[in-house]
Amino acid sequence: MSINLLALIGAMLTIATPLVWAGIGELITERSGVLNLSIEGTMYLGAFIGFLAAARSGSPWVGLLAAVVSGVVAGALMAFFVVTLGLNQHVSGLGLTLLLIAICEFTFRLLYAGDRPTLDDKFAVLFRGTDVLAQHWLTYVGFLVLAPVTWWVLRSTGLGMRLHAVGESFEAADVAGISVTATRYVALMVGSALMAIGGAFLTLAVLGSFTLDIVSGRGWVCIALVIFARWRVWPAVLGALIFAGMDALQLQLAITSAFDAVPGELMLALPYLAVIAALAIGGRTVRYPGSYLKAYRRA
Amino acid sequence: GGSTGEEADGSEDLPLIYGVYATPLEEPWDGAIHAALQSAADDGEIRYKHVDDLSTSDAMERGLRDIASNEEPDAIIGDAFAAEEAVRKVAAEFPDIPFAFGSGEDPVEPNMSVFDNWLQDPAYLAGMLAGGLTESDTIGIVGAMPIPEVNRIVNAFVLGVKETNPQATVKVSFINSFFDPAAAKQAAQAHVSAGADVLFAERDGVIAAAEEADIPVVGMMVDQEEEAPDHVVTSLIWHMRPTVDAVIEQATGEPQAVDLGEFSFMKVGGSELAEINTDIATSTADGVPEDLVTKVEEKQAAIMDGSFTTPVDESAPASSIDVSKK
Amino acid sequence: MTGGATDTVARPLLELTGITKRYGDLLANDDVSLRVAPGEVVAMLGENGAGKSTLMKVVYGLVRPDAGTVAVDGRPLDISSPKDAMAAGIGMVTQEFSLVETMTVTDNVALSGTGLGRVDRAETRRRVVEAMERVGVSLDPDRLVGSLSIGERQRVEIVKALFHDCRVVILDEPTAVLTPQDVRALFETVRRLRTAGLGILVVSHKLREVAEISDRVVVLRRGRLVGDRVTATVRDEELAALMMGGSTDEVAAATATPAAEPSELEAAVGMEVPTDQPAASATTTAASPTPGTTTGTTTGTTGEPVLRLTGLTVSRGGRDLLSGIDLAVRAGEIVGLAGVSGNGQTELVEVLSGTLPVTSGTLEVDGQDVTSADVGRRLAAGLGRLTEDRRGSVVPQMSVEQNLVLEDLPAYTRRGLLDRKAVRAHAEAMIERFDIRARPADAVATLSGGNMQKVLLARALARRPRVLVVAQPTRGLDIGAYRYVHQQLDELRTEGAGVLLVSEDLDELRALSDRVVVLFRGEVVGEMPVAEASPDRLGVLMAGGGSS
Amino acid sequence: MKFVLRGHEPRWLAPVAVLVAVLVTLALTAVPIRLAGAAPLAAYERYLVTPLTSTSGLHEVLLTATPLLFTGIAVAIAFRAGYWNIGAEGQFLLGAIGTTWVGTTFTDLPAPVALPLGFLAGAAGGLLWAVVPAWLKRRAGIDEVVTTLLLNPVALLVVQGLLNGPWRNSSSGFTDSDRLGSGFDLPALIPDSRVHWGFGVAVVVIVVAGVVLARTATGVRIKAAGQAPRAAEFSGVDVGRLQWRCALVSGAIAGLGGASQVMGVQHQLTAGISDGYGYTGVIVATLGGLGAIGVVLVALLLGDISVGAQNVSLVLQVPAQLGAMFSALLLLAVLSAMSWRRYRLQWRPRSRSGGSR
Numbered sequence A: 001m002s003i004n005l006l007a008l009i010g011a012m013l014t015i016a017t018p019l020v021w022a023g024i025g026e027l028i029t030e031r032s033g034v035l036n037l038s039i040e041g042t043m044y045l046g047a048f049i050g051f052l053a054a055a056r057s058g059s060p061w062v063g064l065l066a067a068v069v070s071g072v073v074a075g076a077l078m079a080f081f082v083v084t085l086g087l088n089q090h091v092s093g094l095g096l097t098l099l100l101i102a103i104c105e106f107t108f109r110l111l112y113a114g115d116r117p118t119l120d121d122k123f124a125v126l127f128r129g130t131d132v133l134a135q136h137w138l139t140y141v142g143f144l145v146l147a148p149v150t151w152w153v154l155r156s157t158g159l160g161m162r163l164h165a166v167g168e169s170f171e172a173a174d175v176a177g178i179s180v181t182a183t184r185y186v187a188l189m190v191g192s193a194l195m196a197i198g199g200a201f202l203t204l205a206v207l208g209s210f211t212l213d214i215v216s217g218r219g220w221v222c223i224a225l226v227i228f229a230r231w232r233v234w235p236a237v238l239g240a241l242i243f244a245g246m247d248a249l250q251l252q253l254a255i256t257s258a259f260d261a262v263p264g265e266l267m268l269a270l271p272y273l274a275v276i277a278a279l280a281i282g283g284r285t286v287r288y289p290g291s292y293l294k295a296y297r298r299a
Numbered sequence B: 001g002g003s004t005g006e007e008a009d010g011s012e013d014l015p016l017i018y019g020v021y022a023t024p025l026e027e028p029w030d031g032a033i034h035a036a037l038q039s040a041a042d043d044g045e046i047r048y049k050h051v052d053d054l055s056t057s058d059a060m061e062r063g064l065r066d067i068a069s070n071e072e073p074d075a076i077i078g079d080a081f082a083a084e085e086a087v088r089k090v091a092a093e094f095p096d097i098p099f100a101f102g103s104g105e106d107p108v109e110p111n112m113s114v115f116d117n118w119l120q121d122p123a124y125l126a127g128m129l130a131g132g133l134t135e136s137d138t139i140g141i142v143g144a145m146p147i148p149e150v151n152r153i154v155n156a157f158v159l160g161v162k163e164t165n166p167q168a169t170v171k172v173s174f175i176n177s178f179f180d181p182a183a184a185k186q187a188a189q190a191h192v193s194a195g196a197d198v199l200f201a202e203r204d205g206v207i208a209a210a211e212e213a214d215i216p217v218v219g220m221m222v223d224q225e226e227e228a229p230d231h232v233v234t235s236l237i238w239h240m241r242p243t244v245d246a247v248i249e250q251a252t253g254e255p256q257a258v259d260l261g262e263f264s265f266m267k268v269g270g271s272e273l274a275e276i277n278t279d280i281a282t283s284t285a286d287g288v289p290e291d292l293v294t295k296v297e298e299k300q301a302a303i304m305d306g307s308f309t310t311p312v313d314e315s316a317p318a319s320s321i322d323v324s325k326k
Numbered sequence C: 001m002t003g004g005a006t007d008t009v010a011r012p013l014l015e016l017t018g019i020t021k022r023y024g025d026l027l028a029n030d031d032v033s034l035r036v037a038p039g040e041v042v043a044m045l046g047e048n049g050a051g052k053s054t055l056m057k058v059v060y061g062l063v064r065p066d067a068g069t070v071a072v073d074g075r076p077l078d079i080s081s082p083k084d085a086m087a088a089g090i091g092m093v094t095q096e097f098s099l100v101e102t103m104t105v106t107d108n109v110a111l112s113g114t115g116l117g118r119v120d121r122a123e124t125r126r127r128v129v130e131a132m133e134r135v136g137v138s139l140d141p142d143r144l145v146g147s148l149s150i151g152e153r154q155r156v157e158i159v160k161a162l163f164h165d166c167r168v169v170i171l172d173e174p175t176a177v178l179t180p181q182d183v184r185a186l187f188e189t190v191r192r193l194r195t196a197g198l199g200i201l202v203v204s205h206k207l208r209e210v211a212e213i214s215d216r217v218v219v220l221r222r223g224r225l226v227g228d229r230v231t232a233t234v235r236d237e238e239l240a241a242l243m244m245g246g247s248t249d250e251v252a253a254a255t256a257t258p259a260a261e262p263s264e265l266e267a268a269v270g271m272e273v274p275t276d277q278p279a280a281s282a283t284t285t286a287a288s289p290t291p292g293t294t295t296g297t298t299t300g301t302t303g304e305p306v307l308r309l310t311g312l313t314v315s316r317g318g319r320d321l322l323s324g325i326d327l328a329v330r331a332g333e334i335v336g337l338a339g340v341s342g343n344g345q346t347e348l349v350e351v352l353s354g355t356l357p358v359t360s361g362t363l364e365v366d367g368q369d370v371t372s373a374d375v376g377r378r379l380a381a382g383l384g385r386l387t388e389d390r391r392g393s394v395v396p397q398m399s400v401e402q403n404l405v406l407e408d409l410p411a412y413t414r415r416g417l418l419d420r421k422a423v424r425a426h427a428e429a430m431i432e433r434f435d436i437r438a439r440p441a442d443a444v445a446t447l448s449g450g451n452m453q454k455v456l457l458a459r460a461l462a463r464r465p466r467v468l469v470v471a472q473p474t475r476g477l478d479i480g481a482y483r484y485v486h487q488q489l490d491e492l493r494t495e496g497a498g499v500l501l502v503s504e505d506l507d508e509l510r511a512l513s514d515r516v517v518v519l520f521r522g523e524v525v526g527e528m529p530v531a532e533a534s535p536d537r538l539g540v541l542m543a544g545g546g547s548s
Numbered sequence D: 001m002k003f004v005l006r007g008h009e010p011r012w013l014a015p016v017a018v019l020v021a022v023l024v025t026l027a028l029t030a031v032p033i034r035l036a037g038a039a040p041l042a043a044y045e046r047y048l049v050t051p052l053t054s055t056s057g058l059h060e061v062l063l064t065a066t067p068l069l070f071t072g073i074a075v076a077i078a079f080r081a082g083y084w085n086i087g088a089e090g091q092f093l094l095g096a097i098g099t100t101w102v103g104t105t106f107t108d109l110p111a112p113v114a115l116p117l118g119f120l121a122g123a124a125g126g127l128l129w130a131v132v133p134a135w136l137k138r139r140a141g142i143d144e145v146v147t148t149l150l151l152n153p154v155a156l157l158v159v160q161g162l163l164n165g166p167w168r169n170s171s172s173g174f175t176d177s178d179r180l181g182s183g184f185d186l187p188a189l190i191p192d193s194r195v196h197w198g199f200g201v202a203v204v205v206i207v208v209a210g211v212v213l214a215r216t217a218t219g220v221r222i223k224a225a226g227q228a229p230r231a232a233e234f235s236g237v238d239v240g241r242l243q244w245r246c247a248l249v250s251g252a253i254a255g256l257g258g259a260s261q262v263m264g265v266q267h268q269l270t271a272g273i274s275d276g277y278g279y280t281g282v283i284v285a286t287l288g289g290l291g292a293i294g295v296v297l298v299a300l301l302l303g304d305i306s307v308g309a310q311n312v313s314l315v316l317q318v319p320a321q322l323g324a325m326f327s328a329l330l331l332l333a334v335l336s337a338m339s340w341r342r343y344r345l346q347w348r349p350r351s352r353s354g355g356s357r
């Protein structure tokens, strides 16, 4: 058995990238007390709109911009449902996921009628030829900029304090003159934009094409990772790396003859089991944000 | 395009063929059936309607019964893989309508015909190409899941590799999904890091990996050369049209219960190997050696004239195959 | 202005005009107009649910009125959020805590002033410490608010409200959970603010506090402003009458006890309680609580111990929250437990309630050892509980009737199904008997705190407990409810049950108890008959002066 | 503009709210229907009316609603107790596995033995899959959302692993299992229809669950545990144990759903046996207000839409995704309209007159 460790790390970083972007997006929205189950649909939307705009314009940058805008719109929509109307967060999120995926697939069908379109130009890999460093710039930005900046903002800025206050106790935030509505809108719009980038990473950087079911449950994994991380940035990144590392490992083991006797499905299950195991070993009672799942409305 | 289902446009006398698909049309397998039916409709031979994404057997059964009783189809074509029993049940209820379904089981009198994609011939030829192109003697295949349709393609490909390169090793991985190109790409990259320098893209996503690794790759279902002109060396193509033509014959004549599988064979034009892209420019291969092309062409001729029959092996392939032991 | 108003209000700092607020069919504020002058302290009285908090929230932008205006300095404001209120120089301490438990004291205090950018934590901390000194509060600025006691949290609230420069300060029942020392400190601050020319509006149920701190007192009844008096000249009976809506005489009669002790009204309304407490509760018990020693009281005969703690110790994280508590409550007596909040009372109640496990020692209820029994067995043994954490004792979204039977469900089950008729009948009986202002099907969440407390009292007493553990039973209650709760506890004693009364309200303790026990740092540091429990002596003990 | 709490809810409000929601959905979907080249009116009729106006259409609605009834009530029970079981999907799949195992092992059993055994095995499968997260939650306080959610894909992998490996179809070699013994075929509940006894079992389960939740001491305890765990604990409810039990019951019921789908519809195990029924169960339960009647209504509504959507895409030749779009929009619209029941819209507070003097 020969596992190429460097290649494993490289694959891990790539696989973890959409989880980091979308996971941090989810983390931000959950910090404001909103469980955003529209993540799967928002990632899908970002992947599709990003692809569409890039295909039409010929530039992945335009695609990325369009994906961000689509994410902001999806976040605003989610905010309208759960903040303005105060609807149940579970149903709103799941409903929005269903809706966004249906809209994307419907549009894809109308525009491409069963074709398998590809982009002329996608984001290239930096440092091609190396095992670990051959990554897309979105990977670098995700790990080296997005994660630390989010961590810093949540920890050391007024914005982070506001988010914390709204997520823990919106009554307290309101009394302190912080607009619960505005904070949650912003959190959802920013968070959803990050989710859309996570989705667009798949089409604009990894694949250069779009197919149905492109997100394949990565959004749900992010939900689990955020709770796993107890709403903290670095543990969420760590969770993404554990998940991705196990995924990369199983990909290598799957083609290693020594592991022929192990059913492939067991290896495919490794990432999920690893996160559960990590939680079982390291985790204890989770305290949810105080205003989690709750809608706020003044009398 | 849709309609209210009522209008007449002078094509009333053409037979109505209904396509009924378990997966969305975007899935290449059902996409190939759809493309063939669409081309027959474009040729003015049939009227064509379709419904897709009937993913559960109860949706399939409901759809079929609805179509058979209300839409007056002259034949129904679709895939029955996840709903064999439902399809056979409805077929039995409407013996006057020909049913032709992609299926792993046998035809049923009087009206249930079956077909399948039999791509072992182009797969064998593609394997020969891959065997000739590899320098590391390692080839990677990424497939959906180890089902017979896929297995026989993979196994034929492996035999083809053996013919041109008996020292080679073929590694096979499955992503357990018809979609998820990102996972397919990651699997392909795992092959590359394990030394593969030629890939076979049974699923979408692999070509992107080949392009990044700058190595040759074989496409699937349709000619995928345009996706990466420097890297896609050829593609396995399934032509459903001969099968469709056979069903049209039943639609205008009498329903039958036959195995239409032969219509997917290369001999009758049911499948082919896309024109070999001799202009590939990769880190390992710049163009395709002429003698290799000749070898493949000779083999193709042998298949066409019946002097060579690609063996069909539907057993699940191992993850790493030493072709000399095959 | 309403009759009796002073004309000292030359140029009002805060002026409310015609404030009206409806909740569905309920008129919470009905055309209320009110002025507060600079350097004036206005107290607001009113029964539970009279609409005081609603009015305060209107001023602070937490509630939007249906009609009316708020003006500061003569300029009408469009206050649609607390942010606007703060900008207009209004600060408020809400009745419910508005704190983020997972944040530090510093962050909570500074929260409202922070912008979006980087927070200079050291600088903020320094300013918060400074503000605490200014307000006369000492707290560790780095502690998480979640780890603070209720009284400490109230102090944080006060610092928070006064952290920014404001011209009008609104305090909604600020003293309800404060210890006497803290109340004194708060009043010092209020006086200083008054001197500095601020306008202060303070809601309270305690007439004595009103008398002590305010210049003017206004009374709200059923949403309407029914009285506006100069504090110095108003009689307590008059205020009580305004609040309750009867004439002065009626009120006096209604609040008198069956025994008609002269000072009962005053005791009930929390006014001066003479140290020489009249016979009512004057047990001349020997200081030693030896079991079996029968001591006479005027209300019953003290009997066998119904609650006995022996060497009770509770530790968490290696720290003793309670250590070696020996305590007995006998049938027919009320034992008062005094202590500054944070010295183990809460834990003691939790241990007795069955929500905190015992580390060592034993716990007996009516002779049965229930040291490690679950809640159900404790209830069966004859324990009743009424804790200070009302919201942790009721299920707010459930109806009054379901909450009333929650601890006694098997008794209302017939052939596997809940006997809804019996549940309803029980609820109606309790509503009648305890004068709960609600219908059986109302969600408890919609009840005022006073009524919620009555529901809990009804639930605890309906089971006819042998011993009742009560904590802060009258916190935040209006005079009527306060009086009512005391009467119920007194009756319980008469019927021969034992009561362990935990309260930070020394007047309440001394008015009700036969004996007083003082807790300091998790240990019993003093025990005496109530006659010997002078405020001074208790104060010394509570401050640790009795421990060696 | 702002929302104001209603004093009381007029009787006409709920039906009107639903009606408005339907109208809004219709208006919103007109655009994509036109884009797909169909006539909106014809589409609307087929979405909502056609399935309900023929007996066979009604039967299909009941059939389609059956798995949602199981997963919906399963999720509702767990959610009520404050146990966030997002894992009905996996539990459903394991139920299907359990049933398939007995159905392909004891192929000769007669129906009276086979059917109860099949359901039992399904419940056991679902329960088994619910045990791990419930146990982790109870013993170590590990969050059930993460564990139940992540076990869903694992359950699908178990199904695929069985179908790719030991349970591969022995005649076709395809990745679906052998057919169950014929004793395991659930008979039709309504003659000449596809509505099978699984529907009957679902109704029985829901009625029992409804009575327990609404009419028994246990129901009150579950509600208390879910809404105010601390208060419930204070009142002597062992919240941990109650949640543990509800989690297991929830899993077992979801597993029954799998059993019903295998024995009533598919008669074999396939990887696509669950069309996301477990996830849809979350919608059914929450939209149904976590109550038995609500679950039934929502499951029937979704059944109606999904039968109607298939009909639309078939008759009008529009992409199948239109159906998904329609049901998602309707879901969100109904939900929004329901919030209107509790609040009314007010344009500015009436008068803020008075002014300063």
Ligand SMILES: Nc1ncnc2c1ncn2[C@@H]1O[C@H](COP(=O)(O)OP(=O)(O)OP(=O)(O)O)[C@@H](O)[C@H]1O
Pocket: A299, C023, C026, C028, C046, C047, C048, C049, C050, C051, C052, C053, C054, C055, C095, C446, C447, C448, C449, C450, C476, C478
């Ligand atoms: N958000 C709300 N929705 C409906 N009714 C409310 C709401 N808030 C308060 N009320 C009702 O308005 C009335 C006035 O409540 P408010 O809190 O102002 O009373 P209060 O005078 O402060 O009483 P307390 O002394 O108990 O604090 C009560 O009857 C209460 O039930």
Ligand SMILES: Nc1ncnc2c1ncn2[C@@H]1O[C@H](COP(=O)(O)OP(=O)(O)OP(=O)(O)O)[C@@H](O)[C@H]1O
Pocket: C048, C049, C053, C095, C096, C390, C445, C446, C447, C448, C449, C450, C451, C452, C476, C477, C478
């Ligand atoms: N959801 C609600 N619906 C209606 N009224 C409410 C609601 N929540 C709170 N209230 C009202 O708000 C007011 C504040 O009540 P709360 O129970 O918080 O007071 P408290 O501090 O517990 O005690 P008290 O009000 O008796 O001094 C009450 O009058 C209550 O009726």
Ligand SMILES: [Mg+2]
Pocket: C052, C053, C054, C095, C172
């Ligand atoms: Mg109040």
Ligand SMILES: [Mg+2]
Pocket: C095, C173, C449, C476
């Ligand atoms: Mg109060």
